[in-house]
Amino acid sequence: MAVIKRALISVSDKTGIVGFARELADFGVEILSTGGTANLLRQEGIAVKDVSEYTGFPEMLDGRVKTLHPKVHGGLLGMRDNPAHVAKMKEHGIEPIDMVVVNLYPFEATVAKPDCSLEDAIENIDIGGPTMLRSAAKNNRDVTVVVNHADYAQVLAEMKGSGGAVSRTTNFRLAVKVYQHTAAYDGAISNWLGQRMGDELAEFSDTLTVQFKKAQDMRYGENPHQKAAFYVERNLREASISTARQLQGKELSYNNIADTDAALECVKQFVEGPACVIVKHANPCGVALGANLLEAYNRAFSTDPESAFGGIIAFNRELDGTTAKAIVDRQFVEVIIAPAVSAEAVEVVATKKNVRLLECGYWPQEPIARHDYKRVNGGLLVQDADLLLSGDIRTVTKRTPNEAEMRDLLFTWRVAKFVKSNAIVYGKDGMTIGVGAGQMSRVNSARIAAIKADLAGLEVPGSVMASDAFFPFRDGLDNAAKAGIRAVIQPGGSIRDEEVIAAADEHGIAMVFTGMRHFRH
Numbered sequence: 001m002a003v004i005k006r007a008l009i010s011v012s013d014k015t016g017i018v019g020f021a022r023e024l025a026d027f028g029v030e031i032l033s034t035g036g037t038a039n040l041l042r043q044e045g046i047a048v049k050d051v052s053e054y055t056g057f058p059e060m061l062d063g064r065v066k067t068l069h070p071k072v073h074g075g076l077l078g079m080r081d082n083p084a085h086v087a088k089m090k091e092h093g094i095e096p097i098d099m100v101v102v103n104l105y106p107f108e109a110t111v112a113k114p115d116c117s118l119e120d121a122i123e124n125i126d127i128g129g130p131t132m133l134r135s136a137a138k139n140n141r142d143v144t145v146v147v148n149h150a151d152y153a154q155v156l157a158e159m160k161g162s163g164g165a166v167s168r169t170t171n172f173r174l175a176v177k178v179y180q181h182t183a184a185y186d187g188a189i190s191n192w193l194g195q196r197m198g199d200e201l202a203e204f205s206d207t208l209t210v211q212f213k214k215a216q217d218m219r220y221g222e223n224p225h226q227k228a229a230f231y232v233e234r235n236l237r238e239a240s241i242s243t244a245r246q247l248q249g250k251e252l253s254y255n256n257i258a259d260t261d262a263a264l265e266c267v268k269q270f271v272e273g274p275a276c277v278i279v280k281h282a283n284p285c286g287v288a289l290g291a292n293l294l295e296a297y298n299r300a301f302s303t304d305p306e307s308a309f310g311g312i313i314a315f316n317r318e319l320d321g322t323t324a325k326a327i328v329d330r331q332f333v334e335v336i337i338a339p340a341v342s343a344e345a346v347e348v349v350a351t352k353k354n355v356r357l358l359e360c361g362y363w364p365q366e367p368i369a370r371h372d373y374k375r376v377n378g379g380l381l382v383q384d385a386d387l388l389l390s391g392d393i394r395t396v397t398k399r400t401p402n403e404a405e406m407r408d409l410l411f412t413w414r415v416a417k418f419v420k421s422n423a424i425v426y427g428k429d430g431m432t433i434g435v436g437a438g439q440m441s442r443v444n445s446a447r448i449a450a451i452k453a454d455l456a457g458l459e460v461p462g463s464v465m466a467s468d469a470f471f472p473f474r475d476g477l478d479n480a481a482k483a484g485i486r487a488v489i490q491p492g493g494s495i496r497d498e499e500v501i502a503a504a505d506e507h508g509i510a511m512v513f514t515g516m517r518h519f520r521h
Protein backbone atom coordinates (compact mmCIF):
# COMPACT_ATOMS: atom_id res chain seq x y z
CA MET A 1 0.00 0.00 0.00
CA ALA A 2 1.89 3.07 -1.29
CA VAL A 3 1.43 6.65 -0.18
CA ILE A 4 -0.14 8.98 -2.75
CA LYS A 5 2.42 11.57 -3.84
CA ARG A 6 0.99 12.98 -7.05
CA ALA A 7 -2.64 13.37 -8.23
CA LEU A 8 -4.10 14.56 -11.51
CA ILE A 9 -7.44 16.33 -11.13
CA SER A 10 -9.58 17.18 -14.18
CA VAL A 11 -13.31 17.43 -13.52
CA SER A 12 -16.32 18.82 -15.37
CA ASP A 13 -18.63 18.38 -12.38
CA LYS A 14 -16.77 20.36 -9.75
CA THR A 15 -18.95 19.26 -6.80
CA GLY A 16 -16.81 18.79 -3.69
CA ILE A 17 -13.54 19.13 -5.60
CA VAL A 18 -12.20 22.12 -3.67
CA GLY A 19 -12.52 20.41 -0.26
CA PHE A 20 -11.10 17.16 -1.62
CA ALA A 21 -8.11 18.84 -3.29
CA ARG A 22 -7.40 20.91 -0.17
CA GLU A 23 -7.18 17.78 1.93
CA LEU A 24 -4.95 16.08 -0.65
CA ALA A 25 -2.69 19.12 -0.56
CA ASP A 26 -2.61 18.91 3.24
CA PHE A 27 -1.29 15.34 2.84
CA GLY A 28 1.54 16.85 0.76
CA VAL A 29 0.16 15.48 -2.52
CA GLU A 30 1.35 17.38 -5.60
CA ILE A 31 -1.68 18.32 -7.70
CA LEU A 32 -1.59 18.44 -11.50
CA SER A 33 -4.66 19.88 -13.15
CA THR A 34 -6.28 21.09 -16.38
CA GLY A 35 -7.58 24.57 -17.38
CA GLY A 36 -10.90 25.20 -15.63
CA THR A 37 -10.20 22.88 -12.72
CA ALA A 38 -6.74 24.40 -12.12
CA ASN A 39 -8.20 27.92 -12.17
CA LEU A 40 -10.83 27.04 -9.59
CA LEU A 41 -8.36 25.34 -7.26
CA ARG A 42 -5.92 28.26 -7.53
CA GLN A 43 -8.70 30.76 -6.78
CA GLU A 44 -9.33 28.77 -3.61
CA GLY A 45 -5.66 29.07 -2.63
CA ILE A 46 -4.67 25.49 -3.43
CA ALA A 47 -1.23 24.97 -5.02
CA VAL A 48 -1.61 23.41 -8.48
CA LYS A 49 0.73 22.60 -11.36
CA ASP A 50 -0.81 22.88 -14.85
CA VAL A 51 -0.68 19.64 -16.79
CA SER A 52 0.75 21.66 -19.69
CA GLU A 53 3.67 22.71 -17.50
CA TYR A 54 4.26 19.09 -16.50
CA THR A 55 4.06 17.75 -20.08
CA GLY A 56 5.80 20.74 -21.67
CA PHE A 57 2.97 20.76 -24.18
CA PRO A 58 0.16 23.36 -24.26
CA GLU A 59 -3.57 22.59 -24.06
CA MET A 60 -4.73 23.02 -27.64
CA LEU A 61 -7.45 22.57 -30.27
CA ASP A 62 -10.16 24.10 -28.05
CA GLY A 63 -9.37 21.72 -25.22
CA ARG A 64 -9.60 18.63 -27.42
CA VAL A 65 -5.99 17.89 -26.44
CA LYS A 66 -5.06 18.58 -22.82
CA THR A 67 -3.93 15.41 -21.11
CA LEU A 68 -3.34 13.09 -24.08
CA HIS A 69 0.42 12.89 -23.57
CA PRO A 70 2.91 10.07 -22.83
CA LYS A 71 4.04 11.89 -19.68
CA VAL A 72 0.49 11.59 -18.36
CA HIS A 73 -0.25 8.08 -19.58
CA GLY A 74 3.23 6.78 -18.86
CA GLY A 75 2.85 8.15 -15.33
CA LEU A 76 -0.43 6.28 -14.97
CA LEU A 77 0.40 3.01 -16.73
CA GLY A 78 4.01 2.41 -15.68
CA MET A 79 4.21 -0.54 -13.30
CA ARG A 80 6.02 0.51 -10.14
CA ASP A 81 7.45 -2.95 -9.43
CA ASN A 82 8.70 -3.54 -12.99
CA PRO A 83 12.35 -2.40 -13.24
CA ALA A 84 12.17 -2.00 -17.03
CA HIS A 85 9.12 0.27 -16.69
CA VAL A 86 10.77 2.29 -13.95
CA ALA A 87 13.93 2.74 -16.04
CA LYS A 88 11.96 3.80 -19.12
CA MET A 89 9.96 6.32 -17.11
CA LYS A 90 13.17 7.78 -15.72
CA GLU A 91 14.76 7.96 -19.18
CA HIS A 92 11.81 10.05 -20.47
CA GLY A 93 11.28 12.21 -17.39
CA ILE A 94 7.94 10.57 -16.62
CA GLU A 95 6.85 10.97 -13.01
CA PRO A 96 4.45 8.41 -11.48
CA ILE A 97 0.90 9.72 -11.05
CA ASP A 98 -0.68 7.86 -8.12
CA MET A 99 -4.20 9.20 -8.25
CA VAL A 100 -6.58 10.36 -10.98
CA VAL A 101 -9.71 12.33 -10.18
CA VAL A 102 -11.75 12.74 -13.35
CA ASN A 103 -15.36 13.09 -14.30
CA LEU A 104 -16.44 13.48 -17.87
CA TYR A 105 -18.02 16.06 -20.17
CA PRO A 106 -21.79 15.82 -19.53
CA PHE A 107 -22.76 14.02 -22.74
CA GLU A 108 -26.10 12.65 -21.51
CA ALA A 109 -27.22 15.95 -20.00
CA THR A 110 -26.26 17.71 -23.25
CA VAL A 111 -28.22 15.38 -25.55
CA ALA A 112 -31.20 15.44 -23.17
CA LYS A 113 -31.71 19.12 -24.09
CA PRO A 114 -34.46 19.35 -26.71
CA ASP A 115 -32.48 21.72 -28.97
CA CYS A 116 -29.17 19.80 -28.81
CA SER A 117 -27.38 19.87 -32.17
CA LEU A 118 -25.07 17.18 -33.49
CA GLU A 119 -22.15 19.62 -33.04
CA ASP A 120 -23.01 20.22 -29.36
CA ALA A 121 -23.22 16.49 -28.80
CA ILE A 122 -19.91 15.80 -30.52
CA GLU A 123 -18.11 18.51 -28.53
CA ASN A 124 -19.39 16.88 -25.36
CA ILE A 125 -17.78 13.55 -26.13
CA ASP A 126 -14.91 13.43 -23.67
CA ILE A 127 -11.73 11.84 -25.01
CA GLY A 128 -8.93 12.70 -22.61
CA GLY A 129 -11.03 11.96 -19.50
CA PRO A 130 -12.02 8.36 -20.33
CA THR A 131 -8.49 7.71 -21.58
CA MET A 132 -7.02 8.69 -18.21
CA LEU A 133 -9.72 6.81 -16.34
CA ARG A 134 -9.02 3.65 -18.31
CA SER A 135 -5.23 3.95 -17.93
CA ALA A 136 -5.50 4.49 -14.18
CA ALA A 137 -8.09 1.73 -13.75
CA LYS A 138 -5.92 -0.74 -15.68
CA ASN A 139 -3.00 0.02 -13.35
CA ASN A 140 -5.19 -0.09 -10.24
CA ARG A 141 -2.57 -2.05 -8.27
CA ASP A 142 -0.62 1.20 -8.08
CA VAL A 143 -3.09 3.94 -8.97
CA THR A 144 -6.23 5.21 -7.24
CA VAL A 145 -8.93 6.41 -9.61
CA VAL A 146 -11.96 8.43 -8.51
CA VAL A 147 -14.75 9.02 -11.02
CA ASN A 148 -17.57 9.87 -8.62
CA HIS A 149 -17.52 12.68 -6.06
CA ALA A 150 -19.50 10.44 -3.72
CA ASP A 151 -16.24 8.52 -3.18
CA TYR A 152 -14.13 11.50 -2.07
CA ALA A 153 -15.00 11.10 1.62
CA GLN A 154 -14.14 7.41 1.77
CA VAL A 155 -10.82 7.88 -0.01
CA LEU A 156 -9.85 10.67 2.40
CA ALA A 157 -10.92 8.62 5.41
CA GLU A 158 -8.71 5.78 4.23
CA MET A 159 -5.76 8.09 3.63
CA LYS A 160 -6.19 9.54 7.12
CA GLY A 161 -6.13 6.07 8.64
CA SER A 162 -3.03 4.97 6.75
CA GLY A 163 -0.77 8.01 6.59
CA GLY A 164 -1.80 8.96 3.05
CA ALA A 165 -2.17 5.60 1.29
CA VAL A 166 -5.13 3.85 -0.35
CA SER A 167 -5.41 0.05 -0.21
CA ARG A 168 -5.32 -2.19 -3.28
CA THR A 169 -8.76 -3.49 -2.39
CA THR A 170 -10.18 0.03 -2.56
CA ASN A 171 -8.24 0.74 -5.76
CA PHE A 172 -9.70 -2.38 -7.37
CA ARG A 173 -13.25 -1.46 -6.31
CA LEU A 174 -12.80 2.07 -7.70
CA ALA A 175 -11.37 0.67 -10.96
CA VAL A 176 -14.43 -1.54 -11.48
CA LYS A 177 -16.60 1.55 -11.04
CA VAL A 178 -14.56 3.28 -13.73
CA TYR A 179 -15.16 0.59 -16.34
CA GLN A 180 -18.87 0.54 -15.48
CA HIS A 181 -18.88 4.31 -15.90
CA THR A 182 -16.97 4.44 -19.20
CA ALA A 183 -19.05 1.56 -20.60
CA ALA A 184 -22.23 3.49 -19.79
CA TYR A 185 -20.73 6.69 -21.22
CA ASP A 186 -19.78 5.01 -24.50
CA GLY A 187 -23.13 3.21 -24.56
CA ALA A 188 -24.96 6.53 -24.31
CA ILE A 189 -22.84 7.96 -27.14
CA SER A 190 -23.28 4.96 -29.43
CA ASN A 191 -27.04 4.80 -28.80
CA TRP A 192 -27.54 8.53 -29.45
CA LEU A 193 -25.30 8.69 -32.52
CA GLY A 194 -26.70 5.38 -33.77
CA GLN A 195 -30.09 7.05 -34.07
CA ARG A 196 -28.51 9.71 -36.26
CA MET A 197 -26.75 7.62 -38.89
CA GLY A 198 -26.32 9.76 -41.97
CA ASP A 199 -28.81 12.60 -41.98
CA GLU A 200 -31.72 10.36 -41.14
CA LEU A 201 -33.09 10.27 -37.62
CA ALA A 202 -33.51 6.53 -37.11
CA GLU A 203 -35.99 5.33 -34.51
CA PHE A 204 -33.80 2.46 -33.37
CA SER A 205 -30.02 2.29 -33.35
CA ASP A 206 -28.28 -0.63 -35.17
CA THR A 207 -26.81 -1.78 -31.89
CA LEU A 208 -28.28 -1.20 -28.47
CA THR A 209 -26.31 -0.81 -25.26
CA VAL A 210 -28.48 -0.93 -22.20
CA GLN A 211 -27.13 0.18 -18.84
CA PHE A 212 -29.02 -0.11 -15.59
CA LYS A 213 -27.63 0.02 -12.09
CA LYS A 214 -28.45 -2.45 -9.39
CA ALA A 215 -30.96 -1.16 -6.86
CA GLN A 216 -31.25 -4.35 -4.86
CA ASP A 217 -30.60 -8.05 -4.77
CA MET A 218 -33.71 -10.05 -4.19
CA ARG A 219 -34.39 -13.11 -2.13
CA TYR A 220 -35.66 -14.80 -5.30
CA GLY A 221 -37.33 -14.14 -8.64
CA GLU A 222 -40.80 -14.92 -9.92
CA ASN A 223 -40.42 -18.28 -8.16
CA PRO A 224 -38.22 -19.26 -5.21
CA HIS A 225 -35.79 -21.31 -7.33
CA GLN A 226 -34.98 -18.27 -9.54
CA LYS A 227 -32.23 -15.84 -8.44
CA ALA A 228 -33.06 -12.19 -9.07
CA ALA A 229 -32.07 -8.56 -8.71
CA PHE A 230 -33.73 -5.23 -9.48
CA TYR A 231 -31.88 -2.78 -11.74
CA VAL A 232 -32.94 0.80 -12.38
CA GLU A 233 -32.13 3.37 -15.04
CA ARG A 234 -29.21 5.62 -14.23
CA ASN A 235 -31.02 8.86 -15.02
CA LEU A 236 -34.56 8.41 -13.78
CA ARG A 237 -36.79 11.12 -15.19
CA GLU A 238 -40.29 10.24 -14.01
CA ALA A 239 -41.77 9.13 -10.70
CA SER A 240 -42.19 5.37 -10.88
CA ILE A 241 -41.66 2.15 -8.97
CA SER A 242 -37.95 2.78 -9.61
CA THR A 243 -37.96 6.14 -7.81
CA ALA A 244 -40.13 4.88 -4.95
CA ARG A 245 -38.89 5.20 -1.39
CA GLN A 246 -39.94 2.40 0.91
CA LEU A 247 -41.23 3.89 4.14
CA GLN A 248 -41.82 0.61 5.90
CA GLY A 249 -42.50 -3.09 5.52
CA LYS A 250 -40.84 -6.28 4.35
CA GLU A 251 -38.36 -6.19 1.50
CA LEU A 252 -40.01 -5.86 -1.91
CA SER A 253 -40.07 -9.08 -3.90
CA TYR A 254 -39.71 -9.52 -7.66
CA ASN A 255 -43.47 -9.98 -8.09
CA ASN A 256 -44.20 -7.03 -5.78
CA ILE A 257 -42.14 -4.76 -8.02
CA ALA A 258 -43.75 -5.97 -11.24
CA ASP A 259 -47.28 -5.68 -9.82
CA THR A 260 -46.65 -2.32 -8.18
CA ASP A 261 -45.41 -1.01 -11.52
CA ALA A 262 -48.64 -2.20 -13.19
CA ALA A 263 -50.81 -0.61 -10.48
CA LEU A 264 -48.95 2.69 -10.44
CA GLU A 265 -48.76 3.10 -14.21
CA CYS A 266 -52.50 2.39 -14.41
CA VAL A 267 -53.47 4.91 -11.71
CA LYS A 268 -51.28 7.59 -13.36
CA GLN A 269 -53.82 7.79 -16.15
CA PHE A 270 -56.44 9.35 -13.92
CA VAL A 271 -55.61 12.99 -13.52
CA GLU A 272 -58.93 14.72 -12.91
CA GLY A 273 -59.70 13.34 -9.46
CA PRO A 274 -58.75 10.83 -6.76
CA ALA A 275 -58.34 7.29 -8.10
CA CYS A 276 -57.39 3.87 -6.79
CA VAL A 277 -56.12 0.78 -8.62
CA ILE A 278 -55.84 -2.64 -7.02
CA VAL A 279 -53.66 -5.13 -8.89
CA LYS A 280 -53.34 -8.85 -8.48
CA HIS A 281 -51.00 -10.96 -10.64
CA ALA A 282 -50.27 -8.05 -12.99
CA ASN A 283 -53.95 -7.28 -13.71
CA PRO A 284 -56.17 -4.61 -12.21
CA CYS A 285 -58.90 -6.40 -10.22
CA GLY A 286 -60.54 -3.16 -9.13
CA VAL A 287 -60.23 0.43 -10.33
CA ALA A 288 -62.33 3.38 -9.23
CA LEU A 289 -62.59 7.12 -9.01
CA GLY A 290 -64.03 8.82 -5.93
CA ALA A 291 -64.67 12.18 -4.32
CA ASN A 292 -61.68 11.35 -2.12
CA LEU A 293 -59.17 8.50 -1.83
CA LEU A 294 -61.26 6.62 0.72
CA GLU A 295 -64.23 6.51 -1.59
CA ALA A 296 -62.02 5.55 -4.54
CA TYR A 297 -60.48 2.71 -2.52
CA ASN A 298 -63.83 1.44 -1.19
CA ARG A 299 -65.27 1.35 -4.69
CA ALA A 300 -62.17 -0.29 -6.23
CA PHE A 301 -62.22 -2.91 -3.49
CA SER A 302 -65.89 -3.69 -4.05
CA THR A 303 -65.26 -4.76 -7.69
CA ASP A 304 -63.57 -7.96 -6.57
CA PRO A 305 -62.98 -8.26 -2.81
CA GLU A 306 -61.83 -11.86 -3.19
CA SER A 307 -58.98 -10.97 -5.58
CA ALA A 308 -58.08 -7.77 -3.70
CA PHE A 309 -56.86 -9.97 -0.84
CA GLY A 310 -53.05 -9.80 -0.88
CA GLY A 311 -53.16 -7.20 -3.65
CA ILE A 312 -51.12 -4.14 -4.51
CA ILE A 313 -52.91 -0.81 -4.06
CA ALA A 314 -51.91 2.37 -5.92
CA PHE A 315 -53.25 5.90 -5.50
CA ASN A 316 -52.81 9.10 -7.51
CA ARG A 317 -53.01 11.48 -4.53
CA GLU A 318 -51.32 11.75 -1.14
CA LEU A 319 -52.33 8.80 1.02
CA ASP A 320 -54.22 10.06 4.07
CA GLY A 321 -54.62 8.40 7.47
CA THR A 322 -58.33 7.58 7.07
CA THR A 323 -57.80 5.70 3.79
CA ALA A 324 -54.75 3.91 5.19
CA LYS A 325 -56.80 2.81 8.21
CA ALA A 326 -59.65 1.54 6.02
CA ILE A 327 -57.15 -0.62 4.11
CA VAL A 328 -55.27 -2.14 7.02
CA ASP A 329 -58.45 -2.76 9.04
CA ARG A 330 -60.11 -4.52 6.16
CA GLN A 331 -57.65 -6.53 4.15
CA PHE A 332 -54.32 -8.23 3.78
CA VAL A 333 -52.30 -6.01 1.43
CA GLU A 334 -48.80 -6.57 0.05
CA VAL A 335 -47.91 -3.06 -1.11
CA ILE A 336 -49.43 0.41 -0.93
CA ILE A 337 -47.95 3.08 -3.22
CA ALA A 338 -48.81 6.76 -3.61
CA PRO A 339 -47.04 9.89 -4.84
CA ALA A 340 -46.92 11.09 -1.23
CA VAL A 341 -47.87 9.63 2.15
CA SER A 342 -49.08 11.73 5.10
CA ALA A 343 -47.46 11.36 8.52
CA GLU A 344 -50.77 10.05 9.85
CA ALA A 345 -50.92 7.35 7.17
CA VAL A 346 -47.36 6.29 8.01
CA GLU A 347 -48.41 5.91 11.64
CA VAL A 348 -51.51 3.88 10.73
CA VAL A 349 -49.65 1.49 8.44
CA ALA A 350 -46.96 1.02 11.11
CA THR A 351 -49.48 -1.13 12.99
CA LYS A 352 -49.00 -3.74 10.22
CA LYS A 353 -45.25 -3.99 10.09
CA ASN A 354 -45.06 -6.28 7.06
CA VAL A 355 -47.04 -4.01 4.74
CA ARG A 356 -44.71 -2.36 2.25
CA LEU A 357 -45.52 1.34 2.08
CA LEU A 358 -44.00 3.26 -0.83
CA GLU A 359 -43.85 6.93 -1.73
CA CYS A 360 -42.78 7.59 -5.32
CA GLY A 361 -43.16 11.37 -5.81
CA TYR A 362 -45.47 13.17 -8.24
CA TRP A 363 -45.41 12.50 -11.96
CA PRO A 364 -45.95 14.86 -14.90
CA GLN A 365 -49.46 14.91 -16.41
CA GLU A 366 -48.02 13.99 -19.79
CA PRO A 367 -45.94 10.78 -19.60
CA ILE A 368 -42.37 10.99 -20.87
CA ALA A 369 -41.79 8.91 -24.03
CA ARG A 370 -39.78 5.76 -23.39
CA HIS A 371 -39.12 2.31 -24.77
CA ASP A 372 -40.37 -1.01 -23.44
CA TYR A 373 -38.18 -4.10 -23.60
CA LYS A 374 -39.15 -7.75 -23.63
CA ARG A 375 -36.66 -10.59 -23.61
CA VAL A 376 -37.17 -13.55 -25.90
CA ASN A 377 -34.68 -16.38 -25.94
CA GLY A 378 -31.68 -15.01 -27.83
CA GLY A 379 -33.22 -11.61 -28.47
CA LEU A 380 -34.80 -8.45 -27.22
CA LEU A 381 -38.02 -6.86 -28.44
CA VAL A 382 -37.99 -3.08 -28.21
CA GLN A 383 -40.98 -0.85 -28.78
CA ASP A 384 -42.37 2.55 -27.84
CA ALA A 385 -44.17 2.27 -24.52
CA ASP A 386 -47.94 2.32 -25.06
CA LEU A 387 -48.53 5.83 -23.73
CA LEU A 388 -51.22 7.03 -26.11
CA LEU A 389 -54.89 6.52 -25.45
CA SER A 390 -56.66 6.62 -28.78
CA GLY A 391 -56.46 8.08 -32.22
CA ASP A 392 -59.84 9.49 -32.92
CA ILE A 393 -62.92 8.51 -30.94
CA ARG A 394 -66.03 8.34 -33.12
CA THR A 395 -69.52 6.97 -32.68
CA VAL A 396 -70.35 4.24 -35.21
CA THR A 397 -73.87 3.30 -34.11
CA LYS A 398 -77.23 4.99 -34.55
CA ARG A 399 -77.31 5.80 -30.86
CA THR A 400 -74.66 8.18 -29.52
CA PRO A 401 -73.49 7.55 -25.96
CA ASN A 402 -74.91 10.05 -23.49
CA GLU A 403 -72.55 12.13 -21.35
CA ALA A 404 -72.43 9.69 -18.42
CA GLU A 405 -71.92 6.72 -20.75
CA MET A 406 -69.09 8.52 -22.55
CA ARG A 407 -67.38 9.26 -19.24
CA ASP A 408 -67.61 5.59 -18.30
CA LEU A 409 -66.45 4.46 -21.73
CA LEU A 410 -63.29 6.55 -21.42
CA PHE A 411 -62.77 5.32 -17.87
CA THR A 412 -63.06 1.62 -18.81
CA TRP A 413 -60.92 2.23 -21.90
CA ARG A 414 -58.10 3.51 -19.68
CA VAL A 415 -58.43 0.47 -17.45
CA ALA A 416 -58.53 -1.97 -20.41
CA LYS A 417 -55.12 -0.70 -21.52
CA PHE A 418 -53.67 -2.18 -18.34
CA VAL A 419 -55.51 -5.51 -18.45
CA LYS A 420 -53.74 -8.44 -20.11
CA SER A 421 -55.25 -9.43 -23.45
CA ASN A 422 -57.87 -10.42 -24.27
CA ALA A 423 -59.21 -7.68 -22.03
CA ILE A 424 -62.84 -6.92 -21.31
CA VAL A 425 -63.78 -4.35 -18.70
CA TYR A 426 -67.29 -3.57 -17.50
CA GLY A 427 -67.76 -0.30 -15.65
CA LYS A 428 -70.29 2.16 -14.34
CA ASP A 429 -70.08 5.54 -12.58
CA GLY A 430 -66.28 5.62 -12.60
CA MET A 431 -65.83 2.15 -11.17
CA THR A 432 -65.02 -1.26 -12.61
CA ILE A 433 -67.93 -3.70 -12.36
CA GLY A 434 -66.12 -6.72 -13.75
CA VAL A 435 -62.70 -7.39 -15.31
CA GLY A 436 -62.02 -10.30 -17.67
CA ALA A 437 -58.28 -10.68 -18.21
CA GLY A 438 -55.77 -12.76 -20.09
CA GLN A 439 -58.07 -15.16 -21.92
CA MET A 440 -57.32 -16.72 -25.26
CA SER A 441 -60.80 -15.82 -26.50
CA ARG A 442 -62.50 -12.45 -26.12
CA VAL A 443 -65.86 -14.10 -25.48
CA ASN A 444 -64.42 -15.87 -22.45
CA SER A 445 -62.99 -12.62 -21.09
CA ALA A 446 -66.49 -11.15 -21.32
CA ARG A 447 -67.94 -14.19 -19.55
CA ILE A 448 -65.37 -13.85 -16.77
CA ALA A 449 -66.11 -10.14 -16.34
CA ALA A 450 -69.79 -11.04 -15.88
CA ILE A 451 -68.97 -13.85 -13.42
CA LYS A 452 -66.77 -11.49 -11.41
CA ALA A 453 -69.52 -8.89 -11.23
CA ASP A 454 -71.99 -11.55 -10.12
CA LEU A 455 -69.64 -12.87 -7.42
CA ALA A 456 -69.17 -9.35 -6.06
CA GLY A 457 -72.95 -8.76 -6.06
CA LEU A 458 -72.64 -5.97 -8.63
CA GLU A 459 -75.23 -5.26 -11.31
CA VAL A 460 -74.00 -5.45 -14.90
CA PRO A 461 -77.17 -4.04 -16.53
CA GLY A 462 -76.62 -0.36 -17.28
CA SER A 463 -72.83 -0.77 -17.44
CA VAL A 464 -70.54 0.03 -20.34
CA MET A 465 -67.92 -2.30 -21.81
CA ALA A 466 -64.37 -1.77 -23.09
CA SER A 467 -62.55 -4.25 -25.28
CA ASP A 468 -58.78 -3.80 -25.86
CA ALA A 469 -59.09 -5.01 -29.48
CA PHE A 470 -61.85 -5.33 -32.05
CA PHE A 471 -64.66 -7.89 -31.87
CA PRO A 472 -64.09 -10.40 -34.65
CA PHE A 473 -67.75 -11.51 -34.68
CA ARG A 474 -71.13 -10.12 -33.68
CA ASP A 475 -71.45 -12.61 -30.78
CA GLY A 476 -69.45 -10.23 -28.54
CA LEU A 477 -72.19 -7.64 -28.96
CA ASP A 478 -75.03 -10.16 -28.69
CA ASN A 479 -73.65 -11.41 -25.38
CA ALA A 480 -73.10 -7.85 -24.17
CA ALA A 481 -76.72 -7.03 -24.89
CA LYS A 482 -77.86 -10.12 -22.97
CA ALA A 483 -75.79 -8.92 -20.00
CA GLY A 484 -77.46 -5.48 -20.18
CA ILE A 485 -74.46 -3.50 -21.49
CA ARG A 486 -75.55 -0.02 -22.68
CA ALA A 487 -72.45 1.21 -24.50
CA VAL A 488 -69.23 -0.22 -25.92
CA ILE A 489 -65.77 1.17 -26.65
CA GLN A 490 -63.36 -0.74 -28.88
CA PRO A 491 -60.77 0.05 -31.56
CA GLY A 492 -62.75 -1.22 -34.58
CA GLY A 493 -60.91 -2.49 -37.62
CA SER A 494 -62.37 -5.99 -38.02
CA ILE A 495 -63.39 -7.13 -41.50
CA ARG A 496 -66.78 -7.77 -39.90
CA ASP A 497 -67.15 -4.30 -38.35
CA GLU A 498 -70.37 -3.75 -40.34
CA GLU A 499 -71.89 -6.91 -38.82
CA VAL A 500 -70.76 -5.91 -35.33
CA ILE A 501 -72.18 -2.39 -35.71
CA ALA A 502 -75.47 -3.84 -36.99
CA ALA A 503 -75.65 -6.07 -33.91
CA ALA A 504 -75.11 -3.06 -31.63
CA ASP A 505 -77.82 -1.13 -33.47
CA GLU A 506 -80.25 -4.04 -33.17
CA HIS A 507 -79.75 -4.03 -29.40
CA GLY A 508 -79.83 -0.24 -29.02
CA ILE A 509 -76.22 -0.25 -27.82
CA ALA A 510 -74.17 2.90 -28.40
CA MET A 511 -70.70 2.04 -29.69
CA VAL A 512 -67.57 4.13 -30.26
CA PHE A 513 -64.41 3.21 -32.13
CA THR A 514 -61.06 4.52 -30.88
CA GLY A 515 -58.93 3.62 -33.90
CA MET A 516 -56.22 2.42 -31.53
CA ARG A 517 -55.67 -1.05 -30.10
CA HIS A 518 -54.15 -1.69 -26.68
CA PHE A 519 -52.94 -5.29 -26.53
CA ARG A 520 -50.95 -6.02 -23.39
CA HIS A 521 -49.11 -9.30 -23.00
Ligand SMILES: NC(=O)c1ncn([C@@H]2O[C@H](COP(=O)(O)O)[C@@H](O)[C@H]2O)c1NC=O
Binds near residue numbers: 034037038066130
Ligand atom coordinates in the same frame (compact mmCIF):
# COMPACT_ATOMS: atom_id res chain seq x y z
N1 LIG B 1 -8.70 16.46 -24.26
C1 LIG B 1 -8.13 16.08 -23.19
O1 LIG B 1 -6.98 15.73 -23.24
C2 LIG B 1 -8.86 16.09 -21.90
N2 LIG B 1 -8.30 15.81 -20.73
C3 LIG B 1 -9.24 15.95 -19.77
N3 LIG B 1 -10.41 16.30 -20.34
C4 LIG B 1 -11.68 16.60 -19.65
O2 LIG B 1 -11.73 17.97 -19.33
C5 LIG B 1 -12.63 18.18 -18.24
C6 LIG B 1 -12.06 19.19 -17.28
O3 LIG B 1 -11.72 20.35 -17.95
P1 LIG B 1 -11.39 21.69 -17.15
O4 LIG B 1 -10.42 21.32 -16.09
O5 LIG B 1 -10.79 22.59 -18.18
O6 LIG B 1 -12.71 22.21 -16.59
C7 LIG B 1 -12.86 16.81 -17.60
O7 LIG B 1 -14.19 16.45 -17.83
C8 LIG B 1 -11.88 15.90 -18.35
O8 LIG B 1 -12.42 14.60 -18.50
C9 LIG B 1 -10.22 16.41 -21.67
N4 LIG B 1 -11.18 16.80 -22.57
C10 LIG B 1 -11.71 16.10 -23.57
O9 LIG B 1 -11.40 15.15 -24.14
